[in-house]
Amino acid sequence: MDTFDTTTLVQLLRECAGEEEEVDLDGDILDTAFEDLGYDSLALFNTVSRIERDYGVELPDEVVAVAQTPRQLMDLVNTGIAERV
């Protein structure tokens, strides 16, 4: 559990927040805004909190506001993992 990839993110999003019927999460979503994927801040709070627990990282409070896309969120998570002591 030392890197955080798209597959894992999609899996966690589905578990923590469900998925919008019209959105294909298995497609190329890396740079699609979370909003367009059907995820609001609550969905992301739930998902981020799960990531923090599963990966033993602490992400800043602002992560949900800062990370607008899956790629941005994954970068922040992977930075967190790299800095983990």
Add this chain to the structure above:
Amino acid sequence: MTATGVQTRPVITGIGIVAPNGMSTDDYWSAVLRGDSGIRRITRFDPSSYPAAIAGEIPEYDPAGLLPNRLLPQTDRMTRLALIAAQEALRDADADPAEMPPFACGVVTSASAGGFEFGQKELQALWSQGGKFVSAYQSFAWFYPVNTGQISIRHGMRGPGSAIVAEGAGGLDAIAKARRHLRAGTSLMVTGGVDGSLSPWSWLCILRSGRISTSSDPHSAFVPFDRRARGAVVGEGGALFVMEDPDRAAERGAAHRYGEVLGYGTTFDPRPGTGRPPGLRRAVELALAEARTEPSDIDVVFADAAGSPELDLVEAETIASVFGPRGVPVTATKTLTGRLLAGGAPLDVATALLSMRDGVIPATVHVDSPAYEDLLDLVRDVPREQRVSTALVLARGEGGYNSALVVRKAT
């Protein structure tokens, strides 16, 4: 509120039902007419170590197709059921609030304990694993007005919103409040209540009410107005309605006009020991007075049917004192579903409306040794075909709550 506003009689134009014996209006109504009961041994958790194990449990269903997947992680079972009923009611009324003016549509629902099963999951996460394991959705998924909020969001209803809690009586109070909003100028309200809570944690709380039947036989566990009455069976489900200002409903050509809410009364019992009479009779009289209806105009009474000897006696005497002994047909279709907390009274209102539509009084089941034959003309076992134009629905809630609603077939 203008003088003409007071005389406005909002009309119910859509019905949505979720019940232990039917997951839609049609399924429920045919089950009721057949006498199919939804009372069974609990399967949502293992009830074997509890003193009671019987409930009106809604059978497992697949929410996919009925609800958006995104809503599943954030909703208690009760809220999912409410969303299903609200959608059915709006479809039945052929109304799309999102297409109506911005603040024309509102929501008032009844609740009792909120999304307790969801709450149990989060309490378990909190205490066994820690605060970080509590869901972001806990902040609202359990709370009392959650059904109102989720219905308003799903259907784009931006008018007045509220939730009323008065245990088993609150469903009628919610309908009365929705009617008030219609009289004050809102065009359309979704109202009623869907409730229920079958999880180990809620079960422990519910058992502590001391009102629950400990019988293990689904056929004799809940027998109101019977000499064997030993308590209530609770269940999950209820009904939601689309209720509209009559002019607005006519303007948009509403397909159904099930009935009008003609009168409403609500009272509270005095503190025990004061020697003052219970409040149910006054609730009935207030509702009849507002409806400008004589007791002889009432074609059927849908009883609260608590299922405990003392409460049944109060209700039997109340009905007999207002209508005369055996003066009106009485039925308790909740013998087929159990008492659905805040959802039960709205389901009775729905049943009354269907009874008017089809000219048939559905039957009370399982009451084999009636205790009040001298007082009550209880419609038992076989539905009674007769014209029904005006019905009285009674509801009581733990603590002393009484409410009564008169509905009349729309003309």
Add this chain to the structure above:
Amino acid sequence: MPWAGETPAEGDKVEGTPEGRRVVITGIGVVAPGGIGRKQYWELLTAGRTATRTISLFDASPFRSRVAAECDFDPLAAGLSRRQIRQWDRTTQFAVVAGREALEDSGILGQTAPYRTGVMMGTACGSTMSLDSEYALVSDEGKSWQVDEFHGSPYLYDYFVPSSMAAELAWIVEAEGPVGVVSTGCTSGVDVLGHSADLIREGQADVILTGASDAAISPITVACFDAIKATTARNDAPETASRPFDRTRNGFVLGEGCAVFVLEELEHARLRDAHIYAEVSGHASRCNAYSMTGLNDQGLEMADAITAALDMARFDPAVIDYVNAHGSATKQNDRHETDALKRSLGSHAYDIPVSSIKSMIGHSLGAVGALETAACAMALEHAVVPPTANLTEPDPDCDLDYVPLTAREHKVDAILSVASGFGGFQSALVLNKPERRAV
């Protein structure tokens, strides 16, 4: 019979003024952070003192946000019996204590007709504190699931249904009219006043004991607000942690408390020469139909609720002398609310003092709307506007007159109070001196 005397016979409806029945507040009772009782409460607010502190009700050290506005509430000293303390959740204890104060203040006991008297209470969280601790008890802190029917409090069902709180008050005031609970999350305290006023106007009752109570400073509540980062984590400065309209605000401070009112039909109050604090003349609520927790950008629903409440009171925005803001001190709320005030009040928004007492008493969820109504009633009485404490660095996006730091003497005849809450509810309440409103 305690209700005999000069009041109307039971069942007789008191006719209102020819122009219709009007509704007034004739008694106030308060349990609030910083003081029990309305006098202490008003002193705190007008001194601009804050009652926020590090949580002491339980060990909050594992949590992200560890500040709250707690009530120094000693139930025995407040007159409750040991049996009542054992039986009632803290929310109900608050309600009974505040209810008694309101009844005493109004002098109405012995002058009510049971059939014409009701009780309506608001709450967001009901008996959450007891349910939380009882769950820990019956599950051995989540380690096992005890189903021993003798395990846990005998009063679990009362905790399960919040209507038990209204039932207790009904017995105290001998109410046999409309009784119930209105729950709309954080707008409950405003919405229950609106609902009760409707019932009196409609003629369902002449007197209603009404208000709202919440006491939910418990692990589950703190955890769920942590999960959405709605509360502030300014743990090193608890006294200044609640910063409505300040540029540095970063979330609300959880509070607890209760305010209860004697609400009465105007002629009924005049007949018995009651002291009248305020008329409740307008109320409206709207759903934002957008998000269970979030606010959309435009504040359209809050603005419409304000406009509808003013219309009901038949007030022009220019009549309003003071706005009691929701002002929760979340980034989003304070901006949203400022926009909604401008949208609904037009240019008057800039001329009217606006303040958030949540800066001092925190955000007691469903109860806070009632506590704010109590503050509004006393502002009318004393011609003083309570301040927004901790507002030292104005947010450029929040550019109204928020009465920073110190209370202001100001003629107040009509007040708008605003509330916003989870579920998407947006509500507004209008209070005024009865003589201000020529109906």
